[in-house]
Amino acid sequence: MFTKTKINNVVAAALIGTSVLLGCIGQAHAAEFNLRAVANSNETDEDYDGLVVFKDYVESHSNGKIGVDIYMGTQLCGNGVECLETLEAGSIDVYISTSGGAASMFPYLQVLDLPYILPNDRVAEKVLEGDFPRVLRKQILKDSGNSVRLMTIGNTGGWRNFANTKHTVKTPADLKGMKIRTIVADLPQQLVRAMGASPTPIPWGDLFTSFQTGVVDGSKNGITDIMGMKFTDAGLKYLTLDGHAYMSALWFMNNDVFEKMPKDLRKVMVDGFVALQQATFASPKRKSIQAYKDFAKAGGKLYVPTPEEKAQFKDAAKPVYAWFEKNVKNGDEWYNQLNNAANKAEAEIKAEDAKDLN
Known part of the structure; x- marks a missing residue:
């Protein structure tokens, strides 16, 4: 309350x-x-x-x-x-x-x-x-x-996506052992842990230097933030479009x-x-159109997970849902409200597509 x-x-x-x-x-x-x-x-x-x-x-x-x-x-x-x-x-x-x-x-x-x-x-x-x-x-x-x-x-x-300075991430296993920058909040830290990485809270203004010095290996950011802060100049060159959060x-x-x-x-x-x-x-x-062009020009490597790989990310994230339901009042009800709304939206879009594709 x-x-x-x-x-x-x-x-x-x-x-x-x-x-x-x-x-x-x-x-x-x-x-x-x-x-x-x-x-x-x-x-x-x-x-x-x-x-x-x-x-x-x-x-x-x-x-x-x-x-x-x-x-x-x-x-x-x-x-x-x-x-x-x-x-x-x-x-x-x-x-x-x-x-x-x-x-x-x-x-x-x-x-x-x-x-x-x-x-x-x-x-x-x-x-x-x-x-x-x-x-x-x-x-x-x-x-x-x-x-x-x-x-x-x-x-x-x-969208928030996983980006890092080390290598291309295709599955959660590729994040194991990395130090990923998060904000000082429980839920994003739970997500990073669920992926096998270590959440590391770093102030936004210190993040560029933290990439340079290896204090952190990666972050959870959108492409416009990455390029707006010129993080590629600090070595952030690998971006995986897992789209874990809108x-x-x-x-x-x-x-x-x-x-x-x-x-x-x-x-x-x-x-x-x-x-x-x-x-x-x-x-x-x-x-984002220009930001992705600038990312590639700066030597950035972009990876889009396959549906099977995306399913691995979602499966690995299950502890985050459990944490939310346990630690937030009526968390299970809020999760169901959003999940049901998403399922309904997908069904409506599927029906719309069936009309528009024929």
Whole structure:
């Protein structure tokens, strides 16, 4: 259960005052609702692409009744916990987090990081456009005292894959004994252990040097992050597209602000987040094209596992599911919810293909 932590009025006022001094992207609006939207990333990220689409949509379709100011980076809040508390306090209105970034408040969000449940973009997108996020929304509202509202789930960076400095990885056995960088979180560390490797938490800013010096042998990253950080220059040359996790982006809104809007503007907000979701689905696909070209140019070796090899990865990951069900409240129910949604999406896609292929 999430215990609400309110930021005191002094801090909240200071944050608002700081936002005025630091400025933001976009002009002040003579609007009925001025929204402060925050992403702890930069303007090359999918989060920014989504916010630009969202801002344009809601401002134009509300005839200026809604204004959106975009704050990239950490000028208003620095991490998932701090930003969600700031959103709860009403000092910001919209915030994007990974599941890991929000898991300390809402542990069941780790279900989105369970490996190999979502097999590809088409299935993942159908699941995230369906009812599963609505189930999460209901639980998050309950656990936050009706103050934090999940608006949509998009993507931030494509897929997590295993990459390393040693050799081509075709099966889990090829990862045995490697030191793989993870974040300081239980679930990704459980996955690395399940593959026979050693999880090694390393700050993101130290990872380049850690590859160079052999502190770690590999990581779990998407191709755009790998090339954005020029990890190939540090020796990260082997990438296996096992696709163990879809890099979900959870977009939250202060529920009090949402509920204060008249119904027509709430409809604009919902549609705006759908437009944002579609933009973040598309952005990593486009950006990955050049990233894969750059990876190959830098001497990178790409490997796509066969269906049989992919099955070996999924089988090796079974202890991760057991850990989740044991350590997260109602973990078995959350696992079944997502797994059933994925199976339903695959069946629908199969039926669609049968119509389109004939």
